[in-house]
Amino acid sequence: MILLIRIQEKVDDNISKEMELKGYQRKDGRKGIRNVILVAYLVECAHHVASEIARPFRDDHVQVIGFGGCYPNTYAAKVMKQLCTHPNVGGVLLVSLGCESFNRRKLAEAIDESGRPVKTLVIQNSGGTSKTIASGQEWIQQTVMSLKKTKQVKLSVEDLIIGTICGGSDATSGIAANPSVGLAFDKFVENNSTVIFEETGEMIGCFEDIINRAETPLLAEELQKALNKAARYYTVMGYGSFAPGNADGGLTTIEEKSLGAYAKSGSAMISGLIKPGDLPNKPGLFLMDIVPDGEPRFGFPNINDNVEITELIASGCHIILFTTGRGSVVGSAISPVIKICGNPDTYKRMSDDMDINAGKVISSNATLEEVSQEIYSKVLQTASGIPTASERLGHQESVITYKTFEPIGPNCLVG
Amino acid sequence: MENSNQFIKLSDNDNVFVLTKNVDVGDTLTYNGENYRVTTPITLGHKIAARAIAKGEKIIKFNMSIGSATQDIMAGEHVHLHNMKSDFIDTHTRES
Known part of the structure; x- marks a missing residue:
């Protein structure tokens, strides 16, 4: 039965040896696989201006992200800071309307401290829409040129x-799709990469x-608490x-969907529990707790898939492995998304949007092991700069919402 | 393990199969030498009872419980929202 195989053999190092990876060296010591310039709006009222600034630079890796809310939120500020100082990001233009509560000065300081070029434009102080767009584009033009000189260094798995x-x-x-990603995750853990799964509500x-997979008993307790919180939160919702x-596609219950989703984590020990924006402290497998702390408020934990992708990127992910069956088309700003389609019919209909056809496990005699090898190679290719399907198609979704989190407890990370 | 090109059983203890092909009314599914006539069109990924399942019994897929039968289910029958439910949070549909 091919489906339950867990092959633990050491991954073929040939793939990584063949491919000399180069990364962008950031002044804070981190290494990126893309050299993106962000235009970040700090309230929805500045979104249009930010989009217009970026529009002529679509092919220069200039991307728009932002936070829509006018009211302050510690989580949103943290996610925004982590995105703006992500290793795939080379420089940031902040676009503020002027009266919103986002602490733009603090954000700009953090970006500056990370060694990245940053500029803040306040629309109300810059003469309105047209003038702000003009000065924004002028800054982007210069920054595109200066980032071409970013130092490139050897990057390893x-x-x-x-x-x-x-x-x-x-x-x-x-x-x-999910068991193939699980096997690929196992290979990355064996090769000392850091991998993160999430969806504690699933x-x-x-x-x-x-x-039972926790590295320490104290971490096991923390995992139990996070899972109980998720179950309670969704029950209240x-x-x-x-x-x-999901039901059209043959899934009947949340526990059935959960079993499938959980298969993405593979079989490695769980080395830590993080929350969105926390960076893993060592190589290995981490679970991200995405469900807010305290009484349920602000609605559903994650209103759509892109919130989850954005949170993973805020925790440092260079690449996202996105599995789908019905056929999602999304990508993301900042980090490439590799789409892995488990449904052979969907793959046929939407192959332009997909990077990996895991459905051949169902439609022909391919094994999960073969598909996981393909995923592993695709990650290395993507890290080497080859665009994924969603990058080719210009996808750069990004969503930051309101949430409340307590900091993680001392037992969540194992030294 | 009794697989075919029509469906897979993900684990030995499972009481459901997963279809790997779309099937239509009149098609025949063969399992353990017995033929089951398909009475409703079912798309790939959906579940079929691998044996008779009594009301209240757990539905087992991947060797784990994915909910309970809300009525008696015959071998070969489509297993979905109409005859099983979650033991945790009810499933919502576009209509509900």
Whole structure:
């Protein structure tokens, strides 16, 4: 039975040896695989101006991110800071309307301290829409030129942080795409990369197995607490993390979807529990707790897949492995998204949007091991600069919402 | 393990199969030498009962419980929202 195989053989080092990877050296010591310039709006009122500034520079890796809210939120400020100082980012233009509460000075200081060029434009002080667009474009023009000189250094698999999520899931996700990612995750852990899985709201029914994989008993307790919190939160919301399309695709219950989603984590020990924006402290497998702390407020933990992708990137992910069955098309700003399709019919219909056809496990005799090898190679190719399907198509979704988090406890990270 | 090109059983203890092909009314699914006539069109990824399942019994897939039967289910029958439910949080549909 091919589906339950867990092959633990050491990964073929040939792939990584063949491919000399180069990364962008940042002054804070981190290494990136892309050299993006961000235009970040600090309230929805500045979104249009930010988009117009970036528009002529679509092919120069200039991308728009932002936070829409006018009210302050510690989580949003942290995620924004982590995105603006992400290793794939080379410089940042902040666009503020002027009256919103986002602490633009503090953000600009953090970016400056990280050694990246940063400029803040306040629309109300810059003469309105047209004038702000003009000065923004002038700064971008100069920064595009200066970033061409970014120092490139050798990058190894150990430098990579890789995240995974699933979206538009159907029953094939759990059979083909997710177990393949799980096997690929095992290979990355063996090769000292850092990998992150999340979706604690989609682990209902898998608690015991997760807890047994904790590196220490104290971490196991923390994992249990995080999973209980997620189960309670979704119960209060009244809906599990389950969309009608999941049922169309053959998934009947949240625990069935969870089993499939959980397969993405592979079989390595869990080395730590982080929250969005926390950076893993060592190589290995980490679980990201995405469910807010305290009484449920601000609505659903993650309103869509891109919030999850954004959070993974805020925790340092260079690359995201996104599994789908129904056929999601999204990508992301900052870090490339590799889309792995488990449904052979969907793959046929939407192959332009997909990077990996994991559905061949179902439609032909391919094994999960073969698909996981393909995923591993695709990650290295992507790290070497080859664009993914969503990058080619210009996708650069990014969403930051309101959430409340307490800092992680001392037992969440193991020394 | 009794697989075919029509479906897979993900684990020995499972009481459901997963379809790997779309099937239509009139098609025949063969398992353990018995033929089951398909009475509704079912798309790949959906579940079929591998044996008779009594009301209240757990539905086992991947060797783990994914919910409970809300009515008696015959071998070969489509297993989905109409005859099983979550033991944790109810599943919502576009209509509900």
